[in-house]
Amino acid sequence: MKMKLYIAILFLFVLGFQQANAQYAFFPEQGVITYDKTVHVKNMLRRQISMMKETDFQRKFFEDMLTKVPETAVLQRKLTFSGSESILEPLAKDQPAMVAQLLRFGFLDYGTKIYQNLATKQTSMTLEVGGSPIAISDSLTNVKWKITNEYRNIAGYDCRRANGVTLDSVYVVAFYTDQIPLASSPSTLHGLPGMILGLVVPEQNFNIYASKVEMTGTTVTDNLIKKKASAFTREQTRNKMREILGQWLSEKQFGLFFAAMML
Template sequence: MVRVALLFIFLNIILIDVQAQYVFFPNSGTITYERKFHVQNYLKRNHLNKADLDTWDKMFVDEVVKNGPMEIGTKHSLTFYDGETLFETIKEDYPSNYRSALNYLPVLNDSKTYKNQKTNMFSRLIHFSGDEILLEDTIPVVKWRYTDEYRNIAGYDCRRANGVVQDSIYVVAFFTNQIAMSGGPELIQGLPGMILGLSIPGWNINMFATQVELNNKSISGQLTKSKKVQPKSKKETRELLRRSVYEWMEEDVFQKQWSKYLF
């Protein structure tokens, strides 16, 4: 009887081991995210309380606070395949009061971001004043600290990690190791799995996956069809934007604007 019991236990161990070998951890697919920006809280905290806010800025901010939405919701997609990701905005027809409020969004709204983990490089296509800039540089490093908080997002079990990017921007991420690839929206990554939830408390932004579709779509790193648009480093892009768009800004104010291009 003892031998039969031992044999039964042995066979179960083998069966569990065989099943473990065939657990499917996908490394390609498309994730749809919904990003919510609480515009009213952000403007009241970052603009209306500024003593040096000039008359024109105050007029525009007051208009958005008075007639703009409480919250802006936008949709985005992240395609991932064998160490590469492509993050982009899903184009929609927004209400008219969205458009003015989107100007105050502390991250880029209409851009494409390609990341290649094998080369540790990213490319980001930026639109401004009818022109295109192709920013290309190394992927920013996020300093992570794991927590014991867990949440289910889009059917995947996720663990919370707190991080700091650009030495000052605090982020909260929920990642799952059920998707084998280390990745995430925007330029955020560096955890042992895919980030399905992302929160930036200082910017009043939350982004959570609503759908995960597994597929074998390959990714192209070519973000623009224009041959005139050549890649520029962070330093070159910063100098170009400073000179052509934000020349009138004080340096500390410009630095805050610049941070959204590196997020």
């Protein structure tokens, strides 16, 4: 009788241990995710050229670049998350000479760092445009999502597809997993029932997919902007950039440029 009781207690203990481990493995609240951002470089250049006039002095520069750049470039980002907070940062990666030059121009990426607090619905961003640093402090971006019945596996996690619209008209495709409960992403997007591990932005000619998910204890702090009073809102940033670039870019070109900054 005692032996049967002992076996029953041992069984319950083992079952409880397995469940606890399963919860830790599949529902992490802290960790680090590495993402690969693939930019379709030639497509981006072709898009820019198509919006330029034959007399535009920049057209010859972009047409020359088109013959030299690779079809795609892969950049890396790291997302650290804990509780309701996350911070996204670029990772240094050696690039071919022409890609490195485009990165210096801010054409492929802006080296953006993004802090999000889903509990307070606030975000902070820092980036660089033309060598000038920009700091943004605002509420979270608005995203309208429609969840579909399409699935795919990313970095070992089953993810469900959602189609979204943000920044008024930018169409995005996201793949999220509810096995990681924080509703964040490798961008300014948020609001799905779990972490976004895959993101496609057709208009911007890039996609981002998680390559590694690490469950580890982390701490996230909003320390991107030392003096919040000196930061702009998204709308203030847009108005300022439009004032500076209005004479060089058409409305459509500027819209694409600003959306790339804010994503």
